[in-house]
Amino acid sequence: MTDQKTIYALSSGRPPVAVAVVRISGPRAGDALKALTGKLPEPRRAMFARIRDPQSNEIIDEALALFFPAPRSETGEDVAEIQLHGGRAVIAALFAALARMEGFRLAEPGEFTRRAFENGKLDLTAIEGLADLIYADTDAQRRQALRQLQGLLGNRAEDWRKRLIEAQALAEAGIDFSDEADVASNVTAQALGVARALQSEIAQALSDAARGERLREGLVVAIAGPPNAGKSTLLNRIARREASIVSPFAGTTRDVIEVHLDLAGYPVTLLDTAGIRETNDPVEREGVARARARAQAADLVLWVVDASDIAMPDPPAVANIFVVRNKIDLATKRTLDEKPSGSFGVSSTTGKGLDALLDTLAAFVNETLGSREPALVTRERQRILLQEASDALTRAIAEAQREDIFAEELRLAARALGRLTGRVDVEDILDVIFRDFCIGK
Ligand SMILES: Nc1nc2c(ncn2[C@@H]2O[C@H](COP(=O)(O)OP(=O)(O)O)[C@@H](O)[C@H]2O)c(=O)[nH]1
Ligand SMILES: [Mg+2]
Incomplete structure (x- = not known):
């Protein structure tokens, strides 16, 4: 999980380039800006600055500096961004200065995004959309990726999960009232209605999965x-x-x-x-x-x-x-x-x-x-988890008369949806997802 280090990386393309963007994220991002430029820019406003090596006081470059205080930042931590000339020696001098500061280290691939996930800024489906957006080659791919980044599937899955948790609560109430037959059958019937509605919505999303993955x-x-x-x-x-x-x-x-x-x-x-x-x-x-x-x-x-x-x-x-x-x-x-x-x-x-x-x-x-609505499902991982949720719902509906099994299957369906967005139990898949990212993202 996140350590308390402040991380930095080159977020723009390979030098030499006209402008390099260096991002810094973590508790000491603001300290870095103060040490390098002499003061902290106003939040979210670009400031012209001479970047100095804090040790020698020598000017490294003239640059633009920005500061995004937590939590309103890309990672949810304090974030500083320096836009400077994209020469190798310029970047190397800045990195050398940052490396000397206490509590700083180079970011690992995808680490900014990972921190954004851990701080609840992005769910896993949005992160997958972000990776796809970076790798999109065509317009239709770009559009699909952006929709995922904006939460097309993630928001829907979260809505399904909330409704499932409510249905599960009803089903458990049914168990509690099992000696009062009409209360029990009433709450179970309500939960069953929710399960049926969700089952059909998820099935519909799945029916179009092949198209999203193909795109x-x-x-x-x-x-x-x-x-x-x-x-x-x-x-x-x-x-x-x-x-x-x-x-x-x-x-x-x-x-x-x-x-x-x-x-x-x-x-x-x-x-x-x-x-x-x-x-x-x-x-x-x-x-x-x-x-x-x-x-x-x-x-x-x-x-x-x-x-x-x-x-x-x-x-x-x-x-x-x-x-x-x-x-x-x-x-x-x-x-x-x-x-x-x-x-x-x-x-x-x-x-x-x-x-x-x-x-x-x-x-x-x-x-x-193309030509129809954007597909909700764009990856095998998403399809498999939705299928798991759908299968659990099928079993729940079939066993609705046995309240304990019914409630348990609803819980399994909710868990699959939680894994889809990354709300539950995802340590094991994080490395696979972040492997697609480059350093600086
Ligand atoms: N006249 C004519 N020759 C063609 C045409 N298409 C390919 N060729 C020739 O047919 C030969 C075989 O072409 P190639 O593309 O290697 O065929 P492949 O084995 O199916 O891949 C080559 O000498 C080509 O120049 C065509 O439309 N018209
Ligand atoms: Mg040939």
């Missing part, structure tokens, strides 16, 4: 098909760079190549895979096996075939597939007549037909990830 991780689109159909050329064309090696020789792509795309604000991981064919080359055979596995697991397969080739192998049986007839520039009337309905005719070398393919792809991604 965090990105949709996976696998390009697959026979060798030499132009799969790698298509990937490079879509990614607008030479991510994958293209050659006229079949069997060039062996490992799975990934590129990350921002498609209309949604994250998409596009995979290029080895051409699917029978082969005796053990390396290529492994590539084909990986290609098959990744295509099976993908959210969508772009099945690429050569439109100039009359022999068209059957696409794999997966839920979502677009048939892409590539090399349409080479296709003859005969091969064009064979065109399967619903397929896309494109030329990855000239770019013909690619806009239509990309528009349909963007519509698919939007349909899968």
Whole structure:
């Protein structure tokens, strides 16, 4: 748990940069500012200051200093922030001065956020949102992360937990009044009503969990098909760079190549895979096996075939597939007549037909990830705990006639929700959550 040390860290990017932000949090944050600048700025107001080494009195830099007294600060402790020039020697001189002060040490990764959690500033779902916000690559991810940071799931879970605790109190009252049958059945009926309502609200949140988790991780689109159909050329064309090696020789792509795309604000991981064919080359055979596995697991397969080739192998049986007839520039009337309905005719070398393919792809991604209400659940941890709460409620409802079991299951459901927000019993998961954070956050 939190020690009484005052911690400091560089919270901005790697120097040299124009401006560096150094944060200091803990009981002596204000002392540090006084020692370095000669006085304490007004709370939450920027103050121009000469930062001096308290030992030599030499000016280290000219800077802006801010002070956020507890509890109205990011961590809930006294926080000082110094914005100075982002040179390595500047930062090193400031850190050397701080290190000499009694009761100071460098912060560990995520330690500011951890202190914010321990001081009740953020619950765990908000912290997960904060981590996601820092790592968000696309607009839709940013929006989802910000909603989590603002408490979309955390507030809801806390509301559920409070209602559960009330229901549990009713159920326990039912046990106390068990020799007065009508009082007992009356309070149990009330508690049962709450359990049923919560069960359905939690089930609804869970039903949309896959979407929130997918948006965090990105949709996976696998390009697959026979060798030499132009799969790698298509990937490079879509990614607008030479991510994958293209050659006229079949069997060039062996490992799975990934590129990350921002498609209309949604994250998409596009995979290029080895051409699917029978082969005796053990390396290529492994590539084909990986290609098959990744295509099976993908959210969508772009099945690429050569439109100039009359022999068209059957696409794999997966839920979502677009048939892409590539090399349409080479296709003859005969091969064009064979065109399967619903397929896309494109030329990855000239770019013909690619806009239509990309528009349909963007519509698919939007349909899968977006366009409705923001998802409440964005992580496996959240999903598992909500499922635990839901299962306990199911058992509670089934056993409502046995008051002691009923009350116990309600307690278990409330406990799962408490773990979700971090109100109860979370020491064991904290390290996992804060591992995602960088120093200075
Ligand atoms: N004419 C034409 N050639 C293409 C097209 N797409 C790919 N190619 C060529 O087909 C060959 C195989 O392409 P590649 O992308 O390596 O195929 P992969 O094995 O499916 O990955 C290369 O020589 C490409 O230049 C296309 O749309 N039109
Ligand atoms: Mg290839």
